[in-house]
Amino acid sequence: MEDLLRELAPQALAAVLRRYRDFPSAEDAVQEALLAASIAWPRDGVPENPRAWLVQVAFRRLTDEHRAEQARRRREDLMAGERQREHDEIQRSIVSPLENGGDGDDVLVLLFMCCHPALTPPSAVALTLRAVGGLTTAEIAKAFLVSEATMAQRISRAKETVRDSGVPFQMPSVVEWPERLRAVLHVLYLMFNEGYTNSVGPDLQRPELANEAIRLARMMHALRADDAEVAGLLALMLLVDARRAARSSTGGDLVPLDEQDRTLWDPKAIAEGVALVTAALAKGPVGPFQLQAAIAAVHDEAARFEDTDWPQILALYGVLERMAENPMVTLNRAVALAMVHGPRAGLDLLQKLEGDGRVVKESHRLDAVRAHLFEMAGDANAALAHYRSAAGKTTNIPEQRYLLARAGRLVS
Numbered sequence: 001m002e003d004l005l006r007e008l009a010p011q012a013l014a015a016v017l018r019r020y021r022d023f024p025s026a027e028d029a030v031q032e033a034l035l036a037a038s039i040a041w042p043r044d045g046v047p048e049n050p051r052a053w054l055v056q057v058a059f060r061r062l063t064d065e066h067r068a069e070q071a072r073r074r075r076e077d078l079m080a081g082e083r084q085r086e087h088d089e090i091q092r093s094i095v096s097p098l099e100n101g102g103d104g105d106d107v108l109v110l111l112f113m114c115c116h117p118a119l120t121p122p123s124a125v126a127l128t129l130r131a132v133g134g135l136t137t138a139e140i141a142k143a144f145l146v147s148e149a150t151m152a153q154r155i156s157r158a159k160e161t162v163r164d165s166g167v168p169f170q171m172p173s174v175v176e177w178p179e180r181l182r183a184v185l186h187v188l189y190l191m192f193n194e195g196y197t198n199s200v201g202p203d204l205q206r207p208e209l210a211n212e213a214i215r216l217a218r219m220m221h222a223l224r225a226d227d228a229e230v231a232g233l234l235a236l237m238l239l240v241d242a243r244r245a246a247r248s249s250t251g252g253d254l255v256p257l258d259e260q261d262r263t264l265w266d267p268k269a270i271a272e273g274v275a276l277v278t279a280a281l282a283k284g285p286v287g288p289f290q291l292q293a294a295i296a297a298v299h300d301e302a303a304r305f306e307d308t309d310w311p312q313i314l315a316l317y318g319v320l321e322r323m324a325e326n327p328m329v330t331l332n333r334a335v336a337l338a339m340v341h342g343p344r345a346g347l348d349l350l351q352k353l354e355g356d357g358r359v360v361k362e363s364h365r366l367d368a369v370r371a372h373l374f375e376m377a378g379d380a381n382a383a384l385a386h387y388r389s390a391a392g393k394t395t396n397i398p399e400q401r402y403l404l405a406r407a408g409r410l411v412s
Contacts, residue, residue, distance in 0.1 A: 001041060003208060004050065005034050010132045012054040014110035020062055023114075024159045027131065029058035107132060107212075108219055112172055115183040118165035123158040124183045125190065130155055133191040133209065142199045142395075143190045145327065145363060184220070185233050185289065188213050192237050196244070197396065204248050204398040210241055221276075231280040232290030238273035239296035242266040254402040258305040270300045288324040291316055310339040327353055331369050343376035364393035368403060375410070384410045 009030060016026040033054045047053040114128035126144065129135045135143075141151035172180045195210030217234040224230045246260035277293040295316050302308040317333035330353055338346030350373070353366060371386035387407035391400050 001038065001046075004046070005037060006134050006208075007212075008051050008054055009034060009134060010110050011051050011106045012058060013131055014106040014113070015051075015055045016058045016062070017110070017113060019059065023127075023131075023162050025062060025065070026058070027159075029061045030054065032061055033057035108216055111184050111187060111216065112180055115172075115180040115187070116162050116165070116167065117172075117176060117179070118161050118167050119158055121183050121186070123154055123161070124180075125186050126151060126155050127158040127162075128183070128187045129190055132187065133194065133212075135191075135194055136200075139194055139199045140190075142363070143194065181224070181227070181230075185229060188217050188220070189233060189236075189289070192217075192241075196240060197399070200395040202252075202397045204252060204254055204396065205244065207244070210237075210244075213237060214241065226283075228280040228283045228285070229287040229289050231276045232287060232293045235273040235276035235280065235293035236289055236296055238269045238276070239293060239300050242269035242273065242300060248398065252398055253405075254398045256402070257299070262303065265300065270297075273297065274301070286319075286323075288320060291320040291323070295320075308339075310336055314340050328365070331365055334369060334373070338373050338376060343373040346373045347377070364390040364399075364403075367393065371403070371406065375406070380410045383407075 012033065013026060013030045016030055017023065020026050036057055037050070037054060041047070041050075110132055111128060114131050115124045116127075119127065122144070126140050129140050129143070130137070137152050137155065138148045140155075141148045144151060146154075192210050192213035195206045195208070195213060198204060198206050214234070214237050217230070217237055220230050221227075221234045242265050243257075243260065245266070246262065246264040247255055249255055273293065274297050277290060277297055280290050281294065295313055298309050298313050298316070314333065314336040317329065317336050321329045321333055330349065334346040334349040337349055347370065350366065350370060367386045367390035371383045371390060374380075374383035374386060384407050387403050387410070391403035391407065394400050394403065
């Protein structure tokens with residue numbers, strides 16, 4: 001039931017927004033509809049068309065609010081016409097464009113609608129992750145490397161900005177499309193990352209979220225097959241997701257890349273991803289997603305971990321860092337640098353992140369990379385301290401178990 005409601009939430013929100021054009025009110029109405037469904041459906045059974053049920057309940061709530069604000073006489077005059085309009089809108093919204101044989105999807109429409117021209121790109125991405133990806137404020141904050149309180153304020157301001165802008169929620173025009181496309185791709189990238197490594201909870205991965213990100217990326221590629229960065233993002237997702245079956249043990253424990261059984265990797269996804277990124281790189285200007293996909297391809301094409309072409313990966317990270325510098329790129333480049341020039345070189349590179357405000361104190365990744373490099377350098381005490389520090393900061397239980405196991409191995 002929880003998975004079904006999570007899947008239907010963005011679809012219902014898209015339908016309600018199309019009718020009422022008010023994000024805060026539409027989101028509140030859909031949340032109430034989801035709550036009503038969580039109570040009614042276990043008792044009465046899931047309706048034949050659950051999305052229509054949610055949309056109708058949300059419409060009814062918003063219509064009741066609207067009617068309460070009107071004078072009784074005017075409300076009575078308009079009631080018959082309003083009911084007919086609601087009925088017609090529900091009939092139009094309960095069937096997605098794809099089901100009608102069109103080229104779109106309600107969730108894809110919602111993606112573009114949330115990447116609103118009145119918002120800054122970071123605010124648009126945060127709002128979209130909340131509405132489309134179903135991520136919590138805490139999960140989005142971790143993706144942006146900011147505190148949960150900061151992200152809550154950002155999302156709240158984004159809703160107010162959209163409401164006060166007067167610009168309707170709708171698919172962008174031909175002129176607006178390229179500007180919004182970059183934000184949409186970033187949202188899909190963060191959705192996939194959250195699905196591939198759950199930021200909080202007992203499970204390492206959220207496959208349904210990663211699968212949805214891949215599905216939407218495929219749709220974007222079908223719409224914009226000529227866009228190399230769209231192809232690069234889809235390739236990146238496929239190449240990374242190809243390792244999913246080998247990333248955890250039968251007991252759910254994390255298995256690091258160097259210990260994974262590569263026979264469990266998905267060769268079909270790897271072949272598709274390599275073909276996509278190879279074709280994208282040949283088209284001209286190279287973007288960040290293409291570079292990340294190229295790095296993933298180098299990993300996936302190595303028969304063994306020992307066969308990995310680390311000099312090529314290091315060179316690609318160097319280009320990526322110059323193009324789109326951020327702490328996560330630097331962390332990954334430090335690992336590649338250590339594999340090529342030794343762990344001390346990687347540790348020296350990490351020094352530049354000390355004063356970087358984007359690496360919040362609560363983030364475990366810097367400690368985790370440091371621990372790995374200190375272990376490579378033979379400094380067991382420093383590695384032990386950083387493994388324990390990282391384990392205390394992560395909120396993903398399998399990651400925490402893995403980090404504590406590494407620390408325990410050093411003690412023994």
